[in-house]
Amino acid sequence: VWESIPALNAELEAFEQLLHEQFKSKKNISSYLDRLSLGIIKSGGKRLRPAMTISAAMLGKYERDKALHAALSVELLHTATLVHDDIIDDSPLRRGSPTVYAREGVNTAVFAGDYLFIKSILALAGTGLPVIYLEQLARATEAVCVGEVEQFRGRGSVPGIKTYLSRITRKTGFLFAACCAAGAHLGGLGEDAVKHATRFGSSFGAAFQIKDDLLDILGSKKTIGKPTGNDLKEGIVTLPVLLAAAKDADTKALVDEFISDLDNRFDEIKIRAIQEAVIRSGSAREAESILKKYISRAENYRGKLPRTTGNEMLSFIMRNTFKEYM
Numbered sequence: 001v002w003e004s005i006p007a008l009n010a011e012l013e014a015f016e017q018l019l020h021e022q023f024k025s026k027k028n029i030s031s032y033l034d035r036l037s038l039g040i041i042k043s044g045g046k047r048l049r050p051a052m053t054i055s056a057a058m059l060g061k062y063e064r065d066k067a068l069h070a071a072l073s074v075e076l077l078h079t080a081t082l083v084h085d086d087i088i089d090d091s092p093l094r095r096g097s098p099t100v101y102a103r104e105g106v107n108t109a110v111f112a113g114d115y116l117f118i119k120s121i122l123a124l125a126g127t128g129l130p131v132i133y134l135e136q137l138a139r140a141t142e143a144v145c146v147g148e149v150e151q152f153r154g155r156g157s158v159p160g161i162k163t164y165l166s167r168i169t170r171k172t173g174f175l176f177a178a179c180c181a182a183g184a185h186l187g188g189l190g191e192d193a194v195k196h197a198t199r200f201g202s203s204f205g206a207a208f209q210i211k212d213d214l215l216d217i218l219g220s221k222k223t224i225g226k227p228t229g230n231d232l233k234e235g236i237v238t239l240p241v242l243l244a245a246a247k248d249a250d251t252k253a254l255v256d257e258f259i260s261d262l263d264n265r266f267d268e269i270k271i272r273a274i275q276e277a278v279i280r281s282g283s284a285r286e287a288e289s290i291l292k293k294y295i296s297r298a299e300n301y302r303g304k305l306p307r308t309t310g311n312e313m314l315s316f317i318m319r320n321t322f323k324e325y326m
C-alpha cells in the first residue's frame with residue numbers, strides 16, 4: 001500500500017521490524033503469548049495508525065526513534081482492542097484469518113489482548129512523550145472502552161444519529177486523534193498546529209469508522225477480510241441502517257424484529273432484506289454524504305498544517321483510505 005511513497009514506506013519497514021522484535025521472549029509462558037501475538041500481527045493490517053503517527057511526526061523535525069516507539073505503542077494498543085473486540089463481536093475472521101478468539105477460545109483471547117495492551121504501555125516509555133500526551137493516549141483507550149460498552153449495552157435497539165456519532169468518535173476517532181497529536185508533538189510543532197493535527201485525526205477516525213460500518217452492509221468478505229453483516233448479527237445498528245429505519249416504518253419494523261432476537265443472526269435472507277432496504281431507500285448514499293462531510297473536515301484541518309513532507313503523506317493516506325469518496 002505504502003510503496004508509492006518511499007519516505008513513509010522506509011519508516012514503516014523499520015516499524016515492522018521493531019514491532020516483531022517485541023515478541024522474542026525466551027521464557028515459556030511469555031513465549032506462548034508471543035506466538036499468539038505474532039500470529040495476529042503477521043496476519044496483516046494496514047498499519048494506518050503507525051503511518052499516521054509517523055507522518056504527523058514528519059510535519060516537523062523527525063526524530064526516528066521516538067516516532068517509531070509512538071507508532072509501535074498505538075499499533076499494539078489498536079491490536080489489543082481488536083483481539084478483545086472480536087470476542088465481544090463473536091467474530092470468526094480478522095485480516096482474512098481466524099481470530100485469536102475463534103482459534104484459542106475466549107480465555108486465551110482475553111490474555112492475548114491484555115498482553116498486547118501491556119506491550120503498548122511498555123513501548124510508550126520509549127517515546128519520551130510528556131505526561132499530557134500519555135494522558136491523551138490513556139483517554140483514547142478509555143474512550144474505546146466506553147464506546148464499546150455503550151454500543152454493547154445499546155444492542156437490540158436503533159440509536160439516534162447523535163448517539164451513533166458520539167459512539168464512533170469514542171471507538172475510533174480519539175485514537176487517531178491521539179496518534180496525530182503525539183506525532184505532531186514529537187515533530188516539534190507548536191500548540192496550535194498540534195490542535196489542528198488532533199482535529200484532523202479525530203475527523204479522519206470518524207470517517208474511517210463510517211466507511212467500516214458501510215462496508216459491513218455493502219462490502220464483501222473477500223475484500224474486507226472479515227465477515228459482512230456482522231454488526232446486524234450482533235444487534236448493532238450503524239449509520240446506514242439507522243437512517244433507513246428513520247425514513248420508513250416498514251424498514252424500522254424489519255430492523256427491530258431482526259435485532260431483537262439473536263437467533264436471527266443465521267438468517268441470511270433477513271439480512272439481505274435489510275441490506276436491500278438500506279440501498280433502495282437511498283440511506284447508503286446518505287451515509288456516504290455524512291462520511292464525505294467528515295472527509296472534508298479532515299482535509300480542512302490538514303490544510304492548516306505545515307506544508308511539509310509529513311503533510312503530503314497525510315494527504316496520501318487520505319486519498320488511499322477514502323479514494324471512492326474524494
Ligand code: IPE
Nearest residue numbers: 045046047048095172209212
Ligand atoms: C479496524 O481497524 C477497526 C476499526 C476501527 C474499524 P483497521 O481497519 O485499521 O484494522 P487493520 O489494522 O487494518 O486490520
Ligand code: IPE
Nearest residue numbers: 081082085089144171172212
Ligand atoms: C471498531 O469497531 C472496534 C474498535 C474500535 C476496537 P468494529 O467492531 O466495527 O471493528 P471491526 O469491524 O470488528 O474491525
Ligand code: MG
Nearest residue numbers: 085086089091
Ligand atoms: Mg468488531
Ligand code: MG
Nearest residue numbers: 212213216231
Ligand atoms: Mg466493523
